[in-house]
Amino acid sequence: MKILFSHITRKKRGGIATRNEYAEADTITIGRSTSCELSLLDPRVHLEHAKVVKKLDTYEVIAAEYTLIEVNGELVDKITLKTGDTFLVGPYKIIFESPSSDADLKLSIELTKNLRNQVSDLISRSNIDSSNFGISKRTWSWSLFSIITALFLMIPLLVINSSKENLSSLDPEDLNKSSTSLVSVWSTGEISSPHNFFAHDCEVCHEKPFVPVQNNSCAKCHDDIQHHADTKLFPSASLSDLSCQSCHKEHQGKITVVKNNQDFCASCHDAIQDEPNSLLRNVSDFGKNHPQFNPTVIIDKDKNTNRSLSIGGDPKPIEFSGLLFNHAVHLRETGVRHPNDGIIDLECKDCHVSDSGGVSMLPISFKEHCNSCHKLYFDSSLPERELYHGDTKELFIQVENVYNSIAFQGGYIGKDAPNVIRRRAGQTLSQTERVEAAEWAKRKKEQVLDGRFGKDRCAECHLIKNNEERWTIQSVNITDSWFPKANFTHESHEDMECISCHEANRSEQATDVIQPSIEICQSCHGGENARSKIPSTCVTCHGFHFEHMSPIYPINEVKVKETTILSSLSEKNLALFNKRENNEIP
Amino acid sequence: MHESLLIYKKFKYLKLTLTTVILCIVLYLYHSPIGSPNGGTWLGYTLGTLAALIMFWLAWFGARKRSYNKSKGNLEEWASAHVYLGLALVVISTLHSGFQFGLNIHTILYFLMMIVIISGIIGVYFYLKFPSLITKNRNGLTTEMMLTQITEIDEDIRELSMSLDDFTVDLMTKAIEETVIGKSFIIKLKGVDPDCHTSLARKHLREKKFSGNNKIREQLLSKLTRKEKILDQLRNDLKMRSLLQIWLYIHVPFTFAALAALIIHIFSVFYYW
Secondary structure: OEEEEEEEEEOOOOOEEEEEEEEEOOEEEEEOOOOOOEEOOOOOOOOOOEEEEEEOOEEEEEEOOOOOEEEOOEEEOEEEEOOOOEEEEOOEEEEEEOOOOOOOEEEEEEEOOOOOOOHHHHHHHOOOOOOOOOOOHHHHHHHHHHHHHHHHHHHHHHHHHHHHHOOOOOOHHHHHHHHHHHHHHHOOOOOOHHHHHHOOOHHHHOOOOOOOOOHHHHHOOOOOOEOOOOOOOOHHHOOOOOOHHHHOOOOOOOOOOOOOOHHHHHHHHOOHHHOOOOOOOOOOEOOOEOOOOOOEEEEEOOOOEEEEOOOOOOOOOEOOOOEOOOHHHHOOOOOEEEOOOEEEOOOHHHOOOEOOOOOOEOOOOHHHHHOOOOOOEOOOOOOOOEOOOOOHHHHHHHHHHHHHHHHHHOOOOOOOOOHHHHOOOOOOOOHHHHHHHHHHHHHHHHHHHHOOOOHHHHHOOEOEEEOOOOEEEOOOOOOOOOOOOOOOOOHHHOOOOHHHOOOHHHOOOOOEOOOOOHHHHHOOEEOOOOOOOEEOOHHHHOOOOOOOOOEOOOHHHHHHHHHHHHOOOOHHHHHHHHHHHOOOOO | OHHHHHHHHHHHHHHHHHHHHHHHHHHHHHOOOOOOOOOOOHHHHHHHHHHHHHHHHHHHHHHHHHHOOHHHOOHHHHHHHHHHHHHHHHHHHHHHHOOOOOOOHHHHHHHHHHHHHHHHHHHHHHHHHHHHHHHHHHOOOOHHHHHHHHHHHHHHHHHHHOOOOHHHHHHHHHHHHOOOOOOOHHHHHHOOOOOOHHHHHHHHHHHOOOOOOHHHHHHHHHHHHHHHHHHHHHHHHHHHHHHHHHOHHHHHHHHHHHHHHHHHHHHHHHHOO
């Protein structure tokens, strides 16, 4: 059988080139192998791809074992070929032509798909662009810019705007919860605890956008804040030109806005002696540079005079209380004798009790603290009667009345009394007996008042002054605030022994000022930067805005403002504010 | 350029930066504000203004780089100043914050800025490290040359494989037609393609039973090995060139984010002054 292979090549500019090849075989094998009758050198062609076999007068194309072949668009394993049939072998299209004169069988072969094996193919399927990561920097940049702007600028501004508009219609509580968390991203820090109840209402303090918080905002509540010093004597210490904010910084966390920087105080007080009009001594650090304590001692309560003297200085401070008292005797280790209970040990707290706030000591009263031992009996025939304590005039009247009433009633059991006084009670007296009784009463009164049960008894504890009338007790001036410019609480020191600061067990005179010296405090407390001691700053003990100084803001001015400013508080917070003002809530 | 970026004009900008930073630290330590240090004191405002100006200036560098306007000083000088002033920002902005951080836009700004600075440091590191490595790796070849070499080897492989069995030819065809450089984002940055068809073809050819001509097989193996080597070179080149770009995908967008946050930071602080 003679076969004609007609290889067709299409030219780029049109036209067809044909190359004829003849072969002699009974079966035409088609494949990549060079041993095939039709050898097609292409990797897409199998080694043995198909074969064309003559069956009587017809030809059959048969696919290689286990494969199929596409003939006229259909996949078959074998098929009888008709003239014009087309079958595909890899990228080759083979047409079964009508036999020509010089061959029994004609197959025209055309390569339809060229091999892709170019640099451009490799580049096109690869991604060798080092700056191509699937997204452009520009898109990614503006997206982030927009997200940040929307979340942290647009939304807060919208919330602020809508909360202004809807303040009346919305429950402030709901408004606070939902919106403030969105606006709070602007907050520079947590608000201080005392201001927490209006923390969600930014406009309470920040009244106008782009305007710093004004003093008026603070004065809504703090309407009577005083100066630190007399502004006439110390103009440099005037606070009139300062804003509250310059010292009291908010949004610093849940701490107080009261400032405690030692340096702030020391900036003036470390050279305060040089200040004209100043009587103060220099101070800069409690642990290192603080003057000795000067307890303030009342000299004359009536004239309201007092003086401060340094502990351990010369002259040393002396208290003019008008009392005689020996702390050492009362605190001696062997105890003291109680009229009913025998020997008892007295403790400081039996007399000195701090108030419920733990700040100062409650006053000592004779009745409560002295009287159970120190009985003011004055007449053994009147065993339950005690002298009146508190006022000498009342005392004199009391004693006079006691003996007058005995004189007129009788029944007195004293052995030295005349019979008329010892008479049975209720018996009427004659005129002379009356005179005798009155004289006894007068004599007895003077005997008691001027004797050892009266004047002498009082003088055991009090200073006595003789006067035209008789005698009187010098008024008692007990200092209740030894350090009026310092705050001290006994409560925070309650675990300490009293005598570790107050050497009462060694004090025999009431004039002794048994206040601690600075060294005693310094044994535990140091300055603000102390490392091994309790860091204590100026405001640990001292105040700043002093009550006796003039207010920074005149009150009437503030009151007018208050009403207008309070209207800016949301309803809920206004209610809270009013409750607090009226002490309804702590 | 890479060395001289840091040592430009005898560390001119390092000196400037160190002076600024030390001055800021000294002022911060000397400054004793009422309350804890924060952005609202005179020093806080000063440091904040300085930091903001530096941030805007550094961001302007990006725009400057695109404009190629020679009249504004040379680009190298700008880059050197950009790197050092960017580093100064770490100290200046931290001091401005007074070490106060919270869940707010101000701290968000701080962290966005830190991301920008850290990515910048990484970028500088890449710029110092990779250019010489890239040159070394290329060994005088351009990308096009390497690609051409690969296609030439592919031709040889194709010719050699013609007489082999279908399975082997299929493997080789895949090696030729499906070998990809920079297949994915990760592979691009790793510089290694674990499923590279060339490597797979070589492994198969070496390990599997082979019925054909052993000489052809040896020739194919040597061609494939040679191709793999060039592919490694290309992939390594792409990896390093990509790393020189990739940090910018953090640096630039986060600069935009930080600028937005900076504007909001300034706006909000003065809105609620």
